[in-house]
Amino acid sequence: MRVFAVLIVMGACVIAASCQKSGPTIDVEQSKKLAGELRDNKLYRGAIDEYRALLDRADMENAQRGNICYLIGRIYFEDLRDYENAAAYYVRAKEYDPNGSYLDEASRNLVACLEKMGHMVDAKRELSAAANVNSQPRAAGDVAVAKIGGESIWLSDVEKQIQSLPAEVQKQLLSPEAKRDFVRQYVGMELMYRAAKREGYDRDPEIQQRQEQLVKSLLVQKYVVDKVMPEVKIDTADVRNFYLAKKEERYNGVPYDSVKAQVFLDYQNEKAESAFSEYVNRLAAGEQVEFLDQNIR
Numbered sequence: 001m002r003v004f005a006v007l008i009v010m011g012a013c014v015i016a017a018s019c020q021k022s023g024p025t026i027d028v029e030q031s032k033k034l035a036g037e038l039r040d041n042k043l044y045r046g047a048i049d050e051y052r053a054l055l056d057r058a059d060m061e062n063a064q065r066g067n068i069c070y071l072i073g074r075i076y077f078e079d080l081r082d083y084e085n086a087a088a089y090y091v092r093a094k095e096y097d098p099n100g101s102y103l104d105e106a107s108r109n110l111v112a113c114l115e116k117m118g119h120m121v122d123a124k125r126e127l128s129a130a131a132n133v134n135s136q137p138r139a140a141g142d143v144a145v146a147k148i149g150g151e152s153i154w155l156s157d158v159e160k161q162i163q164s165l166p167a168e169v170q171k172q173l174l175s176p177e178a179k180r181d182f183v184r185q186y187v188g189m190e191l192m193y194r195a196a197k198r199e200g201y202d203r204d205p206e207i208q209q210r211q212e213q214l215v216k217s218l219l220v221q222k223y224v225v226d227k228v229m230p231e232v233k234i235d236t237a238d239v240r241n242f243y244l245a246k247k248e249e250r251y252n253g254v255p256y257d258s259v260k261a262q263v264f265l266d267y268q269n270e271k272a273e274s275a276f277s278e279y280v281n282r283l284a285a286g287e288q289v290e291f292l293d294q295n296i297r
Contacts, residue, residue: 028054028064035071044079048072066097070106077109078200087113112198124149146187148194158186224276231275234268242267 038047073089076082090110144152243263
């Protein structure tokens with residue numbers, strides 16, 4: 001009987017230890033979920049209180065504390081516009097976990113807080129620290145053409161931007177003087193971009209929607225180039241037959257040699273549109289697409 005009792009006690013101790021070990025993790029997640037729901041319902045002070053209660057626990061690891069401080073900082077920054085408290089919690093978050101996944105955002109928001117508080121020297125220091133952390137080794141021969149705080153703006157980045165412009169514009173940027181002017185415009189845009197990100201403009205719903213539409217358009221264009229355009233076969237005889245069929249209607253009887261380039265483009269566009277429609281129809285058949293025209297009024 002005594003042995004049985006001892007076993008029961010030992011078993012109870014093991015279970016208690018197990019619960020003690022796993023319990024806090026569950027409680028932390030439940031508390032974080034509750035805090036998130038409070039924030040979603042605009043009960044910001046209640047959410048902060050819930051997070052702070054977690055920080056009072058002795059069993060919290062530094063990475064967890066850093067994450068919670070970051071979440072509190074976001075509420076102060078985004079919802080309450082209390083930049084002093086937001087800055088304090090962002091500093092705590094970075095100190096508790098210097099490698100946290102939120103580090104970039106916390107650093108940007110900390111700079112924005114310091115700027116709004118008028119602490120421009122501190123904001124510049126934080127910007128320089130972030131630049132040192134994020135600086136990447138450059139290719140051999142690359143040179144810095146400007147600096148923002150302690151971060152270099154590299155010639156290769158500027159040249160990539162120039163190469164993305166229309167050919168006519170690129171021709172205007174060949175001289176050193178024109179390039180110097182372009183660098184100043186480039187830096188100005190970069191400053192505005194960084195200021196906008198620090199203030200959370202990248203989280204604006206309208207910006208996010210337009211960004212999604214732009215990405216969708218670019219993906220479709222790339223997909224068409226890779227998948228559809230290879231199916232477009234151009235035959236010289238077909239181009240001439242295309243011209244003859246539309247000579248009067250589209251080209252007003254102008255001789256073929258005079259409009260050959262335009263005829264080729266028109267023929268290519270028509271073939272591409274046809275190939276696009278056929279490809280879409282194949283995709284639609286595989287996805288079981290159904291048009292509900294009766295609902296369109």
